Amino acid sequence: MDGSIADHAVETDKLRRRLDRERRARVEAEGIAERGLRELYEKQKQLELLEAVAVFANQAASVRDALRFAIARICEFTGWPLGHVCLVEAVDATPCMVSTNIWCGAEAKSLQGFHQETDRMRYLSGVGLPGRVLATGTPTWIVDVATDEGFIHTKSAQAAGLKSAFGFPVMVHTEVAAVLEFFSDTQLQPDTTLLWLTAQIGTQLGRVVERQRSDEKLIHDASHDPLTGLPNRALFLDRLTRAIARNKRNPDANFAVLFVDLDRFKVVNDSLGHLAGDSLIIEVATRFQASLRQTDMVARPNAVPAGRLRAETVGSGLAGDGGSETYDTLARLGGDEFTVLLDDIQDLSDAVRIADRLLASLRLPFTLQEQEIYVEASIGIALSATGYAAADEVLRDADLAMYRAKALGKSRYEVFDRTMHVQAMGQLALETDLRRALQNQEFILHYQPIVDLRTGDITGLEALVRWQKSETELIYPGDFIPVAEDTGLILHLGMWVLREACERTRAWQLQFPRERPLTISINVSGRQFAQPDLVPQIRHIIEDTGIDPETVRLELTESVTMANAERAISVLEQLRSLGVRISIDDFGTGYSSLSYLHRFPLDVLKIDRSFVLQMDNAKEGLQIVHTILSLARNLKMEVVAEGVETDRHLSKLRALGCEAGQGYYFSRPVNVAGIQTLLASPPDWGC
Numbered sequence: 001m002d003g004s005i006a007d008h009a010v011e012t013d014k015l016r017r018r019l020d021r022e023r024r025a026r027v028e029a030e031g032i033a034e035r036g037l038r039e040l041y042e043k044q045k046q047l048e049l050l051e052a053v054a055v056f057a058n059q060a061a062s063v064r065d066a067l068r069f070a071i072a073r074i075c076e077f078t079g080w081p082l083g084h085v086c087l088v089e090a091v092d093a094t095p096c097m098v099s100t101n102i103w104c105g106a107e108a109k110s111l112q113g114f115h116q117e118t119d120r121m122r123y124l125s126g127v128g129l130p131g132r133v134l135a136t137g138t139p140t141w142i143v144d145v146a147t148d149e150g151f152i153h154t155k156s157a158q159a160a161g162l163k164s165a166f167g168f169p170v171m172v173h174t175e176v177a178a179v180l181e182f183f184s185d186t187q188l189q190p191d192t193t194l195l196w197l198t199a200q201i202g203t204q205l206g207r208v209v210e211r212q213r214s215d216e217k218l219i220h221d222a223s224h225d226p227l228t229g230l231p232n233r234a235l236f237l238d239r240l241t242r243a244i245a246r247n248k249r250n251p252d253a254n255f256a257v258l259f260v261d262l263d264r265f266k267v268v269n270d271s272l273g274h275l276a277g278d279s280l281i282i283e284v285a286t287r288f289q290a291s292l293r294q295t296d297m298v299a300r301p302n303a304v305p306a307g308r309l310r311a312e313t314v315g316s317g318l319a320g321d322g323g324s325e326t327y328d329t330l331a332r333l334g335g336d337e338f339t340v341l342l343d344d345i346q347d348l349s350d351a352v353r354i355a356d357r358l359l360a361s362l363r364l365p366f367t368l369q370e371q372e373i374y375v376e377a378s379i380g381i382a383l384s385a386t387g388y389a390a391a392d393e394v395l396r397d398a399d400l401a402m403y404r405a406k407a408l409g410k411s412r413y414e415v416f417d418r419t420m421h422v423q424a425m426g427q428l429a430l431e432t433d434l435r436r437a438l439q440n441q442e443f444i445l446h447y448q449p450i451v452d453l454r455t456g457d458i459t460g461l462e463a464l465v466r467w468q469k470s471e472t473e474l475i476y477p478g479d480f481i482p483v484a485e486d487t488g489l490i491l492h493l494g495m496w497v498l499r500e501a502c503e504r505t506r507a508w509q510l511q512f513p514r515e516r517p518l519t520i521s522i523n524v525s526g527r528q529f530a531q532p533d534l535v536p537q538i539r540h541i542i543e544d545t546g547i548d549p550e551t552v553r554l555e556l557t558e559s560v561t562m563a564n565a566e567r568a569i570s571v572l573e574q575l576r577s578l579g580v581r582i583s584i585d586d587f588g589t590g591y592s593s594l595s596y597l598h599r600f601p602l603d604v605l606k607i608d609r610s611f612v613l614q615m616d617n618a619k620e621g622l623q624i625v626h627t628i629l630s631l632a633r634n635l636k637m638e639v640v641a642e643g644v645e646t647d648r649h650l651s652k653l654r655a656l657g658c659e660a661g662q663g664y665y666f667s668r669p670v671n672v673a674g675i676q677t678l679l680a681s682p683p684d685w686g687c
Helices: 002-059 063-078 109-120 128-136 154-159 192-223 233-249 265-272 274-291 348-361 391-407 418-439 481-487 489-511 534-545 558-562 565-578 595-599 609-614 619-634 647-655 672-680
Strands: 082-091 094-104 122-124 140-142 164-172 175-184 254-263 329-334 337-345 366-368 371-373 376-383 413-415 443-452 458-468 519-523 552-557 581-587 604-607 638-642 660-662
Touching (some): 002 192, 109 154, 128 140, 128 164, 128 175, 164 192, 175 192, 254 348, 265 274, 265 565, 274 329, 274 348, 274 366, 337 348, 376 391, 443 672, 481 489, 489 672, 519 581, 558 581, 565 581, 609 619
Parallel strands (some): 458 519, 581 604
Antiparallel strands (some): 082 094, 082 175, 094 122, 443 660
């Protein structure tokens, strides 16, 4: 009996132990399953967080929106009450972290002190939580902000009830672009899983920053001059439009536009080449930039003042939302044209002061290809006080004022007034009429005889264009040639004059044969002379009309030949190879450089009428004419005296040995019929 009881007890104990083992195994299995489910749940939540941030970031309108979404979701995921974003900015060329004012959970009154203190801070590398993340490029955890030596907001954090903190970087390749930091009201040990997770989020946000940088660079390139980095016309007009809008809202928000055009820049391009011209433009832009007010901006990515966030900042991809701050803008419109928008000026004196500084910046020479080059500029100023509705109106008026400055001698500024607009409208109407006149063949030629002062024979003619606007209205060159030059219409008109004069002269040469055929003198403008196909065009006209090229004299002014001396010599030699002769018109009124006379292939020197007229009034005038004649003889050049109007002029010129002359004494310029009469029955001029 006792044995049976003992055996039963043993079996019961075995069964109990087995049940205990099974229960423990079941509990352990249930624990493992629960932990697995919990881990699976946590993994799922982590993946959901990563996916949510990635999806939103890829669809976000800006990086700032992506950052706001990210810190909100991370705070929700962790249960931490406070999140904040800092970005990298260069202060005095040193990278540091600054607040973006992007927060999550900062609305609580208890957090206001910590919030405000953080917003004011600039964290250098290694300083504070954002600075430590910037220095290492890795997530950083602070267990106790009260005892951590590197945490610099201890008092305000304690007052806000904050205990632990962690931060992680937004990475663009190996560069920290921003730091997201979070704060807990409970002291917590480092969570390696959370740190790993946020590092992945930082990488994902970095891709968004990189994409926005690329987009901003495209926008920057589209709105900036590729040579100088300055704003281009589109960006300048946009800023000017904003300035006009501000001026309408607040009449005291005055502005001015300066239109700057370099004088004789084309000479540099033609003589030294376009690379030298580009180098000059870059240096001019640098000097102009240095001449503006201290707050002036040039809209380059590296030109942002310390502590300011601007919508054009490409460096971080995390620029601010923009604001009402205004900046002066230096822009390049193209070629050698610059504009300056002076915003928030007091009066005209501010604009004049800047114009003077721009002109002064050009006074020192530029060194190009080991040569010293001097450059000047003409500046037009338009003021908001004029009252503008559109940006292109301001630019137009500043441009008009600039042209007035050029017309008055260059290297100066002029301020726009309404009379300039009236004159411009008149010129525009004249240009339209000129185009119509060319189409309708309203131009005619008059001819003035050139007379041998020894015999009285007509040896040549000068062709002078007239505009027969109507049967009773004849317009002289001084009233339309300048506009034709500015618009380029002179190119068509000049070639028409050349062909018409050659055809008519060839007919007269056949009708009135003589031992020395009649010559024809034709003016060539600076715009014509600059054309690369000038020589071929003249060759074709000579061939088509059948005129002897030695009877064709092309008249140029000193300024045309001296604008680019080396090219001028080359072109003149090509023209001489055609057989035509070259005359210098109005000698003594241009550069008056004697050196070019022996360098250039010239045949005829025409004494300006002003010197002939001075022979009546002063002994010096007679001496000047005598000197010019002696110079021409030594250089074996023919001489024609212009402006012969009296017997006295004729007798003095003959006494000095002048060979030929033209002027009202012999004949005014007359039409074809008038010249035919003179050629058929030459008057007795008493020569």
